[in-house]
Amino acid sequence: MALMHRATLRPTKLELLSAWLPGRPWFRGEGGADVQRVAGYRFDDPAGDVGIETILVRAGSGPVHQVPLTYRDAPLDGAGSWLVGTCEHSALGRRWVYDACGDPVYAAALAGAILAGTGQAEEYFEVDGRREHRALSMGIVADGAGQSDVPKVGSLDRVDDGDPTRIVTDSVELSVVRLVGGHTGLGGARLTGTWDGQPAALPLAYASPR
Template sequence: MALLHRAELRPTKLELLATWLPSRDWYAGVGDVTRVAGYRFDDPAGQVGIETLLVRGGDGPVHQVPLTYRGAPLDGADEWLVGTVEHSVLGRRWVYDAVGDPVYAAALADAILAGTGQAEEYFEVDGRREVRAPSMDIASDAPAGDVPTVGLVRRVVDGDPTLIVTDTVELGVIRRPGSVAAPNTATLTGAWGDVRAPLAYASRR
């Protein structure tokens, strides 16, 4: 489950992405960045926020941007740093393009290979849990099974799709859902509005 805070972010996530996204070769947006939908994964250790945003720049295509939020810098991941934000509850947060974060790689592998799905999002309101309805659905076509322990991220090939190579699993993140077909392997599919498209895929090494 993902506990959400009613908090202010400076800059906001979309302001941060409006600066960072144009630096990516796979980005094809023009104009203001707006949120289309999103989903979250759980970090079993409860230390890292894991959120994937679907965003659009102007009238451009929808892009998938997985992010991790950390309370301290991630060693060796400077090239994946999107920026920092000031969170009115949690303080300074380091925001990373999640493809370079091993916590994200493990969560994505679980979602695809074990079908763990997305985290339920909720607020604490007067001591009770207030669940926020998801803005999209995700589902895996892989039969549920054991997932090998995902160790370090050994290599990332940025592009569309972005390839993540770990000790035990190779993952692909489709940056523009619908732009490319997933290979014939375990696939995570997303649905929002009247759109249904592959988001990511995985194979054991």
């Protein structure tokens, strides 16, 4: 379950991404265009410490990009090269926003979603002491869920920041599609997604135990 706050962010997530995305080697958006949100989904951190959100965005007339993010209340040791930026959250204070491909908490959540079919987190707003459900903006399905045991992810051994971005951990190898609509033939169990205007499922990520 993802508990959301009705709060303001300065700068906003899309403002952070508008500044950060053009420097990525896999970015193919329209130069100088504002980044627009297309859809998104969240995973749960079992420890409840790290926010995990994947946003699908488009810059101008460019393709849809997949950007997984993690939100932390303190810097992640050794992950400076994966920092998207910091923002001030009106309810939670300063948040460190990372490209989640460099965060082991995201790797563990993605492995569980693909190999065990844990699915995306239900989203709720806290309003006057009550929880209000927020409708999901897209659906995700794990094609190969249950076909293998879900290994415990302890550390990241290597991350290759291309398209797909390959995350090699001590127990599983993950591939995260950056330009959504390509990379249909990668090996391993697969996570696919659909959203408004995209009824046919497209690959989002792949996982293979090591």
